[in-house]
Amino acid sequence: MAAGTEQQAxxxxxxxxxxxxxMKAxxxxxxxxxxxxSIxxxxxxLGVARSWFHD
Known part of the structure; x- marks a missing residue:
C-alpha cells in the first residue's frame, strides 16, 4: 500500500x-x-434519529 493510501485508511x-x-456518548x-x-x-x-435509541 502506498504511503498516501495508508494515511487515508x-x-x-x-x-x-x-x-x-x-454516538455512544x-x-x-x-x-x-x-x-x-422526553426521549x-x-x-x-442531539440530532439523533429516534429509531437509534432503544429504551
Missing amino acids: AGSAEAVARRRAE KLAFISAHGSTY RLLCAV
Whole structure:
C-alpha cells in the first residue's frame, strides 16, 4: 500500500471511531436524562434519529 493510501485508511478509521464514540456518548446522555426529559426531545436536540435509541 502506498504511503498516501495508508494515511487515508488510517484517517478514515479514526473518523469512524470518532463518530462511533460521539454516538455512544449521545445515546448515554439520552439514557441518563430520559427520565427527566422526553426521549423525543433529547433525540431532536442531539440530532439523533429516534429509531437509534432503544429504551
